[in-house]
Amino acid sequence: MGIRNKINPGYVYFVTLTIVEWIDIFTRPAYKYLIVDALNYCITTKGLKVYCWCLMSNHLYMIASATDGHNLSDILRDFKKFTSKEIVHTIRKIPESRQDWLLNLFWYAGKNNKKIKYYKVWQDGNDAKEVGSADFLDQKMEYIHLNPVRAEIVADPIDYFYSSARDYAGTKGLINIEFV
Secondary structure (H helix, E strand, O other), X not given: OOXXXXXXXXXXXXXXXXXXXXXXXXXXXXXXXXXXXXXXXXXHXXXXXXXXXXXXXXXXXXXXXXXXXXOHHHHHHHHHHHHHHHHHHHHHHOOOOOHHHHHHHHHHHHOOOOOOOOOOOEOOOOOOEEOOOHHHHHHHHHHHHHHHHHOOOOOOHHHOOOEOHHHHOOOOOOOOOOOO
């Protein structure tokens, strides 16, 4: 973890987790629900607090923090490690027309990294930016929720399942968020 991505305990962060080479892996529901389930697990058992989130085809945005006694950096590390293994396992398990291509790209991304055993799925770092003001928080929440609209996936943010926009509109979403 570099200095520019330092995550300090007790703060809220705008975080971007990105797939290597910006590979569009989250195009199938199986991969999306893998992320949803892993986030809910981290919320329930690891002390993750998610205030806002959106899963796009190749990256995940969150505004998040950790409960007292937990470290957001550790949670994100464990989340990425677990989901990397599960994504590769799922690619092998479900019918996937891109199976060989995806596995080859993930293998190639990790082949020269001594810390990677087989496949590298997530880019290094968390691109974490501390939320230091209400204005910054509002700006990032709007940016996160409008992402699927800008990508022309939906016309209205509340129509996108893989986002907290539904929660903020009064409909229960997929992640157990904490409202700001």
